[in-house]
Each structure stands twice: as structure tokens, then as C-alpha cells.
Amino acid sequence: MRKQIIVNSTISEVRVALLENGVLAEIHIERATDEAAAGNIYKGKVLRVLPGMQAAFVDLGLEKAAFLHASDVIDQQEAAAGSNGGRPSGSLSEPVPIEKKLKRGEELIVQIAKEPMGTKGARITAHVSLPGKYLVYMPTSEQIGVSKRIANDKERRRLRDIVSSAPLPAGGGVIVRTAAAGLGQREIHDDIASLVRTWQSIQDRAASTKAPALLYSDLDVVLRCMRDMLSEDVDEIVLDSRDDYDRTKAFVAEFLPEISDRVQLYEDMEPVFDRYGVEQQIERATDPKVWLKSGGYLVIDQGEALTMIDVNTGRYVGKRSQEETVYRTNLEAAVEIVSQLRLRNIGGIIIIDFIDMEEPNNRRLVMQTLEEALSRDKARSTILRISELGLVEMTRKRTRENLERLLSSPCPYCDGRGRVKSVPTVGHEILRMIQREAARIGQAGERITVRANREVIGYLYKDEEAALRALQRRIGKNITLKVAEKYHQEQYDVVAS
Template structure:
């Protein structure tokens, strides 16, 4: 599989696109005035402890106070008299938040989820700091290995190696990332030394900094992309900015010199995203409907509670029978759904309504195709079996806003409903408002200002009704069209 990473830089916005076999799979956006805060570590102050929510609000110096749940507060595990250091920790219940935190307390926290909508950032005191091959867990002693490294001999080698290296650098815990597979001891030793230096700085700043201060900031988007997204099958990282290219070269020279040859400066006249068709794909990623090659299509609806995805056959008639047609459409849809989740960065609860299938083996194959297609997703996903209603429920970890909510805002015409009242409905609302106004206030004449479409309907199709209303009320009613008025807007003015 051919994969490239494209970095497009403009003065106030940086975009990173992951393209696999010529198709856009992921898009990451960072704007200068609104950089994400996930991964940043702050010295915060507890603003308010909420016992009923088992949580606290913490002031970080951001626009809104952040949210810290009791489950995300590190606490020392109790040690039984006969328990050895190597024994597995005994499960303990979460103490009350009032036992863990108090109002006004200063605390070092890390952001695990950006502010989304009206919600503040989500926090944890369980600090983790990533590098190229490892994730440092300074409050743990455990070494874990990514589940995507499947070779048992390699897993054992990495775990043993990192455990031995960790012992000489404070004995901290680590997660071995997928990128570490096949890496020599020297590369992992460099990562551990780097992470130890970073943690020493974080500890010192945590003691000295004032509350509401950032004490560790994650890398900028281009550097994070190189650190987190490059895998063995990534052929090139193409950058259209000389300054960003130089910074990437300096970064990889210091931390991952073997990747230096993969970083390439793009100096073509045509914009890099246009060259790869990324701009068109971004536009399509904002549409509700996603066409499938077979003629079927997906309909994606994102709501506050969940995202629903409906699969339809459309014009696809198939070659044999209805069941075969449905099966083929669902197989294609399963792959398309996995891609759209990554591209649109949809998270939380996701409900997929595949077309009904009667053959249990077809259901298993569709589910297997979905899980396989999700295997390349960087976000954690969990897929459940078909429900009795034929729906597939799944979750995808969300740390930042979806692509739609990063690039779009609520429609002023419909206020986010996705539809507006018909001109006929608004016409009868106007009539009711006229009657209400005349009964409340004394006026000889009335002026109604509304959108051109509503005024046209009233003066043409409802002219007889207007005449009846004028006779009934004993008032003269005049109508005025205004292009500035939306279809549902109108004003009744007493003259």
C-alpha cells in the first residue's frame, strides 16, 4: 500500500493530509489562533469540586474551565502487608472526589480531549509524554507493548529491552508504540533519554510555575505528523513551505535520522492539495451523502448524542439476486464507512444501519470487513455485533472536533435543523401575528416585511385571504419584500 503525507502551510493555517493509494484518508488542521491543547500539561487550580458529578472544574487559563473526573485522578494504590512489589494490584473502588481534591488546590494535569462545543477540555493527572517509539508513563512502573505488534518474539524483545533501559532512567513505565517494531536498542535508548529529560523539566516547572500556566506544550502539527503518522509504508512527506521543511529536517535529524530522506520540499506551481485532489475530497467530506462505486450511497448524520450512518443500494441492481446485491453493497459500504470515520474524524457512539441481510455468514463477512478496514485507524475503535434490529454499534475515540465542526458553523437560515418552514407555513404565521397585533394595539394600517418568497406567495396565491382579513379586521395591510429577511423571518409593523 502506497502512502504519502502532505503538509500544506499558509500564514494562519497548517493542514496535514494522509493519502493512501491516491485517496485522502485523514485530514488534520491547526490554526494559529486556535491550536489544539491535547497533550499539553498545565499547572491548574481546582475551581470547584462537584461531589454529585464525582468531578471537579479546573482553571487552566483557557477560555473555559476544564473537567477532571475522579477516575482520572492518580492516587497511590494501597499495599497489603503480604503483597510483593511484583504482585498484581488489587482492584479498588474510586474514592469520592472530595477525598481527592479540594477547592483552590493546585494540581498538575494533562489535556486528553480538546474543548468540544460548549464543553471545556477533559483532563487527567495520569501524565503521558510521547516520543517517536515510546510513550512515557512517569506515574507507572509497567511496560506495555502495542497490540499492533503481533510477533510474540518481537514483543518479548521490546518489553525486555525497554524494561532494562528504564531501570537506569528512573524506572518509569512505558508503552512501546507500533513504530518501535524492528528498531535497535540504540534508537530506544535515545528515546528513553529524551523522555527522561522532558520529564525532569516538567517536574521542575510543575513545582515552580504559577497556577494557570502551561508547563509542557505538545509539538506543532507538522512535527506531530512526522512523529505519529509515519509508518514503514509511508513513502514521502511532501511539504510546501521551506521554513516548515527546514524545521522538519532538523527534527528528524535529531530524533529519527533514518527518516530524513523521506522529507521532501514541494516547490511546484500548482497547490499541493490541488495536485492530489485533496481540496475536492474535503468539500465532499462535508456532504451528508457519500456515493459508492456500485451506485449505492451512505447518508451520514452527526448529532450531539451520536453519529448515524445509513446504507442504501441506490441504483445498484446486482448480477444475481437481491441478497447478493445487498451483500455486495454492504461490503463496499463497510470499507467506505471506515474511511469516512477517519476522514471526517467522527467519534463517540456510531450506529451503522447496513441493508438487512438474511444470511448469517454475510453478516459475519460484512462485520469482518468493517473491522479490517478500521485496523489502520489511529484512533481506538470498538465494534459490536449486529443488534436484533440489524444495526452495528461501535465507538471511536474522539479527542478533537470533527472535520465538519472545525470547518463549518450552524446554518443561520435553519439554525442547524437542516430544514426551514415552507413559505405556506410562514404565510399562515403572518396572518396569525396580524390578528394578534390588531387585538393588542390600535393602528389604522399595518405593514408586513418578509422574505420575497413569502411576500410573493401572500400577494399572489393568498390575495383573497388577505382581502378577507382586511375586511374582518377593518384595517389596511401592506406587504413589503426584503432580500435581507430569511424565509422564516417577518415583522408586523403598526402604522
């Protein structure tokens, strides 16, 4: 598989695209107006403690207060006792109520776990994690782990032994990243030491800073993507900004020197995303319908509560039997669904409606294909088995806004509903409103004037002329219809004079 990382930078926006065999797999966008990025560390001040929700709202100096759940709060007494940095050390431990952990006005160090989304503020945690080149340092957790992507048991034990021998501060823990595979003790210990110094500097700054305040910013989107995407199988890194090129070249030379010659500066006049076909793929990435190569298609409906994905055979009619046609379509859809979840950054609750299959073995193979595709996705997911109706329930971790919400806003015409009242519906509403207005004013007025959208007025004149005449006779008043060019289809005024 050919992998390319393409970076487009302007003064106000930076976009990083990951291409796999020329197909857009991930797109990351950061704008100058963005307030908070996942990974940033703040000194916050508790605004409210809500025992009924076992949560608190914390002021970070952002537009909206951040949400802190009780499970993400460090209890100082537990931490002092050494119970895993404030996390319950065993399944029988009674959780400490948040009102005993926090008080209004209290200041604490927190990290953004989920960026602000829609009308919600950021989700934060007091259990900080600092990612480095080869590992992630967790100052408040004693866990020592190794990435699941390192499959070799012998290598996992070797890395665990190296980390265990490092001089970690009390209460701290480490997760070894995939990039550490094959490294020696010196490189890993140096990375740990660097992250411990970073954490110490954050604590020192917090001690001398009044809340709310930003204590630590994670890497910008360019270097963050390099840190998370870089591997030896990346064939090309193309950047259209000299500054980003220089920073990336230095970062790659230190992080993965064997591929530093694959970093290229793009200087042509044609936009870099046009040259590599990224722009057109971004435009398609918000379409609800996704066509499969076989002729089938997906319909992706992203709602407030969950995302629904429907699988359809479309133009694909198969060759042997209906069961095989359905099975082949579902098999192809399972792989494409995971690709779309990555590309659109869809998280939360997801319901997949596969086409009904009669053969239990076919359902098992489709489920297996879906699970294998999800295993290659970096975002953590939980999946339930396929039901008799062909439904699959799953969740996917969400840390930032999905692509649709990032690139678009609710329609001002329909208020984001996706539908508007039909012309006949609005027309009949107006007729009823005329009657109400006539009853309200009694004998006080002689005329009722209606101002509405051109289509609605046309409907009343053409299709409801008889109803209008009958209504005039009933209320004993003249009815005047006027076109309001700037009114949308649902908007109207009924005024007596």
C-alpha cells in the same frame, strides 16, 4: 500501497495530508488561532468541584474551563501508598469521591486529553503521558505494555524485558510503540531517559510557576504527524515550506534515517495540494453523500449526540439475486465507512444502518470485514454485533474536532437545523399574528403593517388574498404588506399603527 505525506504551510494555517494510493486518508489542520492541542500539559487551578457529577472544572488560562472527571484525578494518599499512581489497582477497590481528592483553589498538573469541541471546554487528565520516538512514558502509571501492532510474541517479550530493565522512576510506566520493533537496549533506554528528563523539567517548572500556566507543548502539527505517521512504507514526504522541510528532514534523519531521502521540498507556483489532488478531496470530505464504486452510496449524518451512517444500493442492481446485491453493497460499504471515519475524524457514538440481509453468514462476513478495517485504524473503537435489523452500534475515540465542524460553522439562516419553515407555514403564522395584534390593541389603531421576506409577501398576495380580505373584515382594520429585502424566510414584523 503507495503512501504520501503532503504538507501545506502558511503563516496562519498548516495542513498535513496522508494519501494512500492517491486517495486522501487523513487530514490534520492547525491554525494560529487554535488555543489548545491534545497532549499539552498545564498547571491548572480548580474552579469548582461537583460531587453530583464526580467531576471538576479547572482553569487552564483558556477561553473555557476544562473538564476533569474523578477517574482522571490522582489521589495523593493512594499514590503515596503505591496503588498504581492513583488508579485503582483492582476491580474491588472502592473509587475515592472527587470531593476527597480535590478542593476549590487547588493547583495540579494536567494534560489535555480531548481538545475543546463546539461549546465544550477541553477534557483533561492528571494521568500524564509523554510520547517519544520509540515509546510512551507514563509518570503516574506503573503499566508496562507493548503495542498490539507488534504481533510477534518473541519480539514482544524481548521488548518488555528491555523496558523492565530500564531505571524507571518509582510509579512510572511505559508503552512500547511500533517503531521500537527490532531496536536494541541502548536506543530504548536512551528514549526512556530523555522522556524522564522531560517530565522532571515539567515538574520543576510547575514548582516555580503560578497557575494557570502552560508547562509543556506537544510537537506542532507537522512534527506530530511525522511522529505518528512515519514508517518504512511511506514513499514520499512533500513540504512547501523551507522551514518545515529543514525541521522535518532533521526529524526523519534521527527518527527513521533510512527514508530521509524521501523528504522533498516543493517549490512550484501551483499550490501543492492542487498538484496532488488534495484540495478537491477535502471539498468532498464534508458532503453527506459518499458514492461507492459499485454505484451504491452512504449517507453520513453527524448530529450532536451521535453520527448515523445509512447504506443504500443506489444505482447498483447486481446480477444474480437481491440478497447478493445487498451483501456486496454492505461489504463495500464496511470498508468505505472506516475510511470515512478516519478522514472526517468522526468519533463518539456511531450507528451504521446496513441494508437488511437474510443470510446469517452474510451478516457475519460483513461484520468481519468491518472489524478488520477498524483494526487498521489507529483510533480506539468498540463495536457491537450486527442486529437483526442490520444496525451496528460502535464508539470511536475522539481527541479533536471532526472535519465538518473544523471547516464549517452552523448556518446563520437556519441556526444549524438544516431546514427552515416553509413559505406557507410562515404565511399562516403571520395571519395568526395579525389577529393577535388586533386583539391586543382593540380600537386603538386603524392599520396593521406586515414586513416580511419577498417570497412570503408574494405568497400572501397571490395565494392568501381571500384570507387577508376576510381577516380585514373581521378585525375592522386595514392590513398593509411590505417587502423587507434583508429578512430571511422565517423573519417578519407585525406592527399596529
